[in-house]
Amino acid sequence: AQTVTQSQPEMSVQEAETVTLSCTYDTSxxxxxxxxxxxxxxxxxxxxIRQEAYKQQNATxxxxxxxxxxxxxxxxxxxxxxxxxxxxxxxxxxxxxxxxFYFGSGTKLNVKP
Amino acid sequence: DTEVTQTPKHLVMGMTNKKSLKxxxxxxxxxxxxxxxxxxxxxxxxxxxxxxxxxINESVPSRFSPECPNSSLLNLxxxxxxxxxxxxxxxxxxxxxxxxIYEQYFGPGTRLTVT
Numbered sequence: 001a002q003t004v005t006q007s008q009p010e011m012s013v014q015e016a017e018t019v020t021l022s023c024t025y026d027t028s029x030x031x032x033x034x035x036x037x038x039x040x041x042x043x044x045x046x047x048x049i050r051q052e053a054y055k056q057q058n059a060t061x062x063x064x065x066x067x068x069x070x071x072x073x074x075x076x077x078x079x080x081x082x083x084x085x086x087x088x089x090x091x092x093x094x095x096x097x098x099x100x101f102y103f104g105s106g107t108k109l110n111v112k113p
Numbered sequence: 114d115t116e117v118t119q120t121p122k123h124l125v126m127g128m129t130n131k132k133s134l135k136x137x138x139x140x141x142x143x144x145x146x147x148x149x150x151x152x153x154x155x156x157x158x159x160x161x162x163x164x165x166x167x168x169i170n171e172s173v174p175s176r177f178s179p180e181c182p183n184s185s186l187l188n189l190x191x192x193x194x195x196x197x198x199x200x201x202x203x204x205x206x207x208x209x210x211x212x213x214i215y216e217q218y219f220g221p222g223t224r225l226t227v228t
Contacts, residue, residue: 032214043221044219044220044221044222045156045203045219046219047216047217047218091155091156095214095216096214097212097213097214099146099161099163099168099169099207099209100158100161100169101156101158103155103156104155105154105155106153106155108153
């Protein structure tokens with residue numbers, strides 16, 4: 001069975017600073033993808049970033065980057081230059097073949113002005 | 114067009130009512146999903162359709178009945194619901210090709226309240 005753990009239920013960061021959200025997972029699979037999704041309050045869930053397990057290079061998307069440690073089964077999200085619009089629930093998700101996502105419990109991020 | 118649309122946005126229904134939720138996508142995706150999400154919790158998978166066929170049913174009670182009329186549409190028929198079924202119902206879609214993994218695109222959800 002696959003499990004995804006987000007150990008930080010809630011975090012706060014000052015605007016313009018950097019914050020890192022943690023995610024660990026457990027799997028015996030070798031071919032899988034990892035994702036970070038963002039769900040702003042009362043708004044749509046959107047994909048922030050994805051990482052293919054076979055790629056050693058960490059994915060980046062503008063201010064968002066990941067630290068993917070395959071051996072440690074760790075997949076953290078770093079948000080640089082935090083903005084008020086980054087305030088949201090962030091879900092880490094694992095997916096292998098079979099069209100099924102395994103979500104973590106989420107981290108609520110508050111960006112303070 | 115990278116949009117998944119859902120109607121209605123809000124729905125209030127009594128326990129004896131029958132209602133339906135609708136989801137639509139025009140991205141050519143062949144996998145579509147229903148999720149249930151409670152406040153401050155991750156989405157819980159309910160059903161997966163792959164090429165218009167039901168491929169995953171996560172032991173959902175029969176008062177929820179999914180339907181996939183075509184590759185762009187997904188419905189969720191609701192009957193005799195309980196107050197604990199009140200939640201945000203999310204639809205998602207993704208590409209679907211054997212052996213490959215794709216991200217899911219989510220709709221805005223339908224906020225359901227059962228009275």
